[in-house]
Amino acid sequence: MKTLFHSLRLLLPAAALLALVSCSSTSNISMKVPDQLSTATALPVTGKQGFKQTREFGPFATTNVRSGWLSTSGWSAPVGRNWLPVAAWYDQSRAKRKFSFTLQPQAGAPWHVQGAYYSWSQDLTLAPNANSSVGLTLNQEDVYSSIIQGPGHQHTWQLVIESQSRLGEGKQFARGTLSNGDSLLQVRPISQMLRRDGRTMNMPFGVPVGYEFVRPNGSVVGAVELFGRGRVWLSPRISPELQAPVAAAMASMLLRQD
Template identity: 25%
Template sequence: MVPLAQMLLQFMQRAKLVKVPFSLQSAPIPKPFLPMKRTFFVLALVLAACTTPQMLVDQQLTNQSTPMPVSGRQGLLINQKIRFGHYESEKVQRSWTRSYSMDAFLAKLQDARDKYSFTLFDNDRGAYTIDAVNHIKGAELPVGRFLGSNTSDALRELASFTVQTKDLFAATMYSNSRQEEWHLMLMNRDDIRRNGRYAGLLINNQQQQQIEVLPVRKLQGAKTWGTDIIGYEFRQEDKSLAAVELINKGRVWIDPTLDPNMQLVLASASATLLLQQELELPSEQIH
């Protein structure tokens, strides 16, 4: 046992906070014994080392918005109800709420195992219903459905390698009035192109809007980037609109200067990604 641990045990024993086993009572103590103030300082350092890691978020976004802690994540996808800020979902279903009998592609995916559906509401009872499917091959995805007539560099780049990918996540988000339709397409973490910028896109073809969905791999205070994806950032024209932290219980940031519908769109996409993580399978199970 290292000297620091010995000193902590001896201090706690003297304070009658813990009963030390006899085998440790005879361990040598460095002289002189730490003064009380230094001992509490050591304890503070130990507690600080246990601080929960947090995702690095764009500074401008953190200055403008308040992080919304997520509740309702249970580790089981079925019957979860996601909540954060003034957003709340209905129970998540392992089925889709819409009928795709007239669409051969989506009708085929209705039988997919890794799919789910839910509706997210805001406090004004605005809502988006999301149908999502995980672990599909790019060759099975009609990219034109997501990209529409857009011809931007980001869309062309995404289309150029989507067909070759073996692992895609896709979701369609419908407003409660059915007047707006957004598509989310994302490269899964085991199939993200290493030398490319884009992990995915959130697109509204009717309004010709596109939002980049970029992976975040860096923790606050860390000097280097990690390899694991710990969250995502939504960016448009070099501005961070929102971010979602996947680690711990999860947190969401949304730019409050955006119009309420756009905030709900980003909240719905964030909830979709939080639930997508619950659905993740080990890479060796992906075919």
């Protein structure tokens, strides 16, 4: 269950969800949009109703959304019988889930996306007695990857987002890249919220609530908010060649957040 939870919440960790739930109303707070997108229109994400697997924002809509079964494997073994004062078990687990969808712009040909989640975890469980136990995560790695193919398969981009956690080193929250071999965008977490009174609020422990897409020169071309119904911002200066793959990457993140 632990691996399943991590694999499904790679982009918006549990700590962020708990912090948002603790607020009196999520309508009173929103993700702080990067300053470079202050003139961009906030595009609300629609289509999220129950188990309905579609998303729409601005001129883009997802179709043909397919999600495979979650595949898991793992093993456990006792450790330290001769040198630990308590019973202990070492656990190793893996999880994988594939998905695909099509992003259809209002004008233009569709873009096709195929990807997968991968999760790997090493844990140690200590049991001082039969009625209590303590679990320690020794190593946790999560990878989210998708291939984004443009019309005629002539334009191919790859989105890769990774997070990791090692005992004693703290957690590195998910971040990654969107690249086509020639162009590279950094996908960076956003951990600041904006209150209704205009004041900013940092999320506990720096957990992310959304992500920004940044060029090598530091210019921000887009951002996506992942909590609530979600919102999307695309820079008014983003090129037509870049707009569709960035939108496809955002749609992929929104769909896999569920």
